[in-house]
Amino acid sequence: MRLSEFEIHAETGVLVPPGSQQGKPAFGYSDGVDEETRVLNAVTAAPDVRDNTSALLAYVTDWPSYYHLAPGRSNAIRALGLPRDIRVLELGAGCGALARHLGENHTEVHSVEGSARRAATCRARCRDLSNVAVFQADFSEIECGPDYDVVVLNGVLEYAPSFFKSGDRSNPVGALLALAKSALRPGGIVLIAIENKLGLKYWCGAPEDHTATVYEGIHGYPATTKVTTFSRREVQEVVRAAGFPDVSVFHCFPDYKFASTVLSDALPPSTYLHNWLDFPAECPGLSREYAVHEGLAAKSVYDAGLLGDFANSFVVVAGTEGAATKFETVFRPAWIARRLSVRGRDASHHRVTTLAPRQGRLEVTKAAVDYGRGGELAAPVVEPWTPGDLLLIEMSRAMLGANPDEAVHALLAEFHQDLLSRFATETRDAGGYPLLRGRCIDFLLRNIIRGPEGLVAIDLEWEAPAPVAVDFMLFRSLWNDAIAPNHAWASRRIADFDLYIVRAIQRFYPAYGFSRHAQNKAQEESFLARVGLDPTAPRRGEAAFVMAGKAWGRTLTRRIRDKAGLS
Numbered sequence: 050m051r052l053s054e055f056e057i058h059a060e061t062g063v064l065v066p067p068g069s070q071q072g073k074p075a076f077g078y079s080d081g082v083d084e085e086t087r088v089l090n091a092v093t094a095a096p097d098v099r100d101n102t103s104a105l106l107a108y109v110t111d112w113p114s115y116y117h118l119a120p121g122r123s124n125a126i127r128a129l130g131l132p133r134d135i136r137v138l139e140l141g142a143g144c145g146a147l148a149r150h151l152g153e154n155h156t157e158v159h160s161v162e163g164s165a166r167r168a169a170t171c172r173a174r175c176r177d178l179s180n181v182a183v184f185q186a187d188f189s190e191i192e193c194g195p196d197y198d199v200v201v202l203n204g205v206l207e208y209a210p211s212f213f214k215s216g217d218r219s220n221p222v223g224a225l226l227a228l229a230k231s232a233l234r235p236g237g238i239v240l241i242a243i244e245n246k247l248g249l250k251y252w253c254g255a256p257e258d259h260t261a262t263v264y265e266g267i268h269g270y271p272a273t274t275k276v277t278t279f280s281r282r283e284v285q286e287v288v289r290a291a292g293f294p295d296v297s298v299f300h301c302f303p304d305y306k307f308a309s310t311v312l313s314d315a316l317p318p319s320t321y322l323h324n325w326l327d328f329p330a331e332c333p334g335l336s337r338e339y340a341v342h343e344g345l346a347a348k349s350v351y352d353a354g355l356l357g358d359f360a361n362s363f364v365v366v367a368g369t370e371g372a373a374t375k376f377e378t379v380f381r382p383a384w385i386a387r388r389l390s391v392r393g394r395d396a397s398h399h400r401v402t403t404l405a406p407r408q409g410r411l412e413v414t415k416a417a418v419d420y421g422r423g424g425e426l427a428a429p430v431v432e433p434w435t436p437g438d439l440l441l442i443e444m445s446r447a448m449l450g451a452n453p454d455e456a457v458h459a460l461l462a463e464f465h466q467d468l469l470s471r472f473a474t475e476t477r478d479a480g481g482y483p484l485l486r487g488r489c490i491d492f493l494l495r496n497i498i499r500g501p502e503g504l505v506a507i508d509l510e511w512e513a514p515a516p517v518a519v520d521f522m523l524f525r526s527l528w529n530d531a532i533a534p535n536h537a538w539a540s541r542r543i544a545d546f547d548l549y550i551v552r553a554i555q556r557f558y559p560a561y562g563f564s565r566h567a568q569n570k571a572q573e574e575s576f577l578a579r580v581g582l583d584p585t586a587p588r589r590g591e592a593a594f595v596m597a598g599k600a601w602g603r604t605l606t607r608r609i610r611d612k613a614g615l616s
Contacts, residue, residue, distance in 0.1 A: 051191070052193070055067070063183050063185050065184070069185075078211075078212060079164060084114065089166060089169060089173065091118060092145070092173045098149065098175075098177075099420065100149045100150040101150075101399060102120065103120060106118065111334075115333065117143065117146060120391045121308070121392055122147060122306065123150035124389040125299070126150065126201070126203070128387045129299065129366070131379060136157045136159075136198050136199075137197060138200045138229075138232050139201045140201065140202055142167070142168070142183065145171030145183075148174065148175055152181035155199075158175075160182070161183075161191065162184070163212070168184070171183045187212075189214045189215035189225075191228075193229075193231045195232065197233055197237060198234055201240045201242075202229060203242045204305070206222060206226070206243050207243055209224070210222070211275040211276065213225045213228075223287070223290065226239070226367075230293070236372045237375075238366055238367060239288070239293065239366075240366060241288070241364070241367060242364050242365075244278045245278065245358075245363055246270075246279060247266070247281075248304075249347060251263075252359070253330075253342070258304070259276040280358065281357055284298070293367035293372075295366075295367070295368035295370075295373040296365065296366070297314045297381075298314050298357065298363050300356070302330075303330040303331065305363070308389065309327055309390070310327070312386050313382050313384060316354075316356055321438060321498075322356060322385070328343040328344035328347065329342075339538070344442060344534060345449070385404045385406070388400075388402040388403075390402065399417070400417060400418065402414070402415045403415075411434035412431050413431070413433070413507075414431050437501065438498065440499060441493075441494045441495040444457070445534060445535055448535045448538060460494075465523060468489060471489070472486045472488060472489040478518050480565065481560065483518070483519045484517065484518055484519070486517075487512045487513030487517060489513075490512060490513045493530055495529070496508045496509060520554055521572060523553075523554050524569040527549075527550045527554070551566050
């Protein structure tokens with residue numbers, strides 16, 4: 050049945066096949082009736098349902114609700130920079146997070162979803178977008194004509210063995226791609242967001258996303274035939290076999306669902322792209338093992354020229370004849386890497402950081418996402434790129450090394466001296482600790498590169514309105530850059546993280562004790578709360594942290610996982 054034959058469901062506004070006003074039988078894919086009902090109720094009740102709004106976080110109660118409601122779901126597609134004047138078909142719309150993004154940014158969007166409850170949620174999420182039409186249909190039962198510039202399969206292709214029952218039953222993946230191709234105008238493209246069965250996080254101990262089984266994809270899915278993902282080479286072979294001659298692969302970390310970093314197909318050497326990745330990858334709703342250190346492994350596979358093969362997820366751009374010309378900026382982007390800083394931020398402070406060549410050199414451009422103008426990037430700040438590893442990588446090596454306490458101390462001593470030389474005010478607080486200028490607040494190991502001429506600060510995004518004690522900055526770096534990314538390894542030798550940090554700071558300031566440490570922990574929580582909710586508004590009578598004004602970029606420091614014992 051063609052989508053043009055569908056009629057509007059009187060209650061939900063969803064387009065359904067003729068005679069389906071009472072609804073169709075339940076679709077087999079679901080996060081659970083109760084879970085999806087809560088998401089539907091949240092989207093219906095929320096006053097703000099825009100793409101990347103933080104307002105929906107108030108309704109999050111579990112992983113399914115976070116997945117459908119939290120900001121960041123559109124990051125991987127946003128990074129591609131698709132042309133605005135396009136007609137889009139989305140197959141497998143879910144609860145509407147991506148449909149909302151597509152509708153806000155492109156001319157016309159048709160979103161197809163098999164589940165009646167999910168389709169109703171998608172319609173509610175896009176209720177004020179007249180250019181978005183939501184259809185409830187098992188898309189193995191629909192026919193498509195060449196009406197669209199772009200077809201989106203976002204987390205859908207891997208489920209073809211279970212849910213797509215049309216065409217060649219022996220090759221459901223190929224049959225689904227054939228349907229997508231039939232919907233394209235000449236020169237059209239299919240966007241496929243899918244996990245990499247050889248993703249780095251899987252080698253490092255994370256369970257396979259669909260089966261929750263460790264190493265399941267790496268082993269070739271011996272325990273299931275209901276889902277399938279591909280390696281980088283395999284996914285390119287699959288789409289070319291389906292009749293798409295032009296293929297470009299983008300690499301997503303930690304995955305395509307909530308991508309914080311997207312790397313282009315190029316992946317040039319000696320650009321230190323491992324610096325752009327967060328580690329370890331999270332597995333919400335699942336427990337995971339820590340067999341290999343992801344941050345150090347990422348550097349090793351990048352240095353070996355293999356980072357693309359170990360990307361956790363892909364966005365594959367598959368083009369019909371002429372697509373590489375029609376969508377030239379997508380197939381051959383002018384950028385190498387993009388960092389999308391969304392998580393834990395108010396939408397007014399969402400940022401995109403881009404690494405790109407220009408006039409024979411590399412530059413880093415940092416820009417705000419202007420949702421008032423359809424998500425355009427605004428107020429760009431351009432900085433020169435600095436080669437070298439982050440000190441965060443050096444700290445991980447120190448934590449895992451043969452003499453970790455001394456190695457960590459040596460790195461911390463260098464950091465301490467650089468703090469004082471850059472930011473000292475020549476004054477002390479009541480406890481006798483040197484005070485630093487507020488610009489130091491984001492000067493962490495994750496924001497420092499060891500360049501050819503010494504240490505170089507990057508992404509000093511936040512600024513405190515008053516001087517900051519040096520011990521707080523030592524605490525911040527130990528808490529966020531020594532313990533957080535290395536907690537699984539540190540916990541094997543450190544019984545008490547608080548005691549470890551106290552003793553590390555006492556080597557510089559012997560008077561530092563647990564009372565001062567508790568103050569620093571409280572100050573860190575206060576800082577994270579302020580920058581995470583509204584960086585410009587005072588909270589509980591305290592002075593606000595303000596944007597530094599000249600540079601924006603990588604993610605803010607993260608809260609420590611509960612399992613790390615640092616609550």
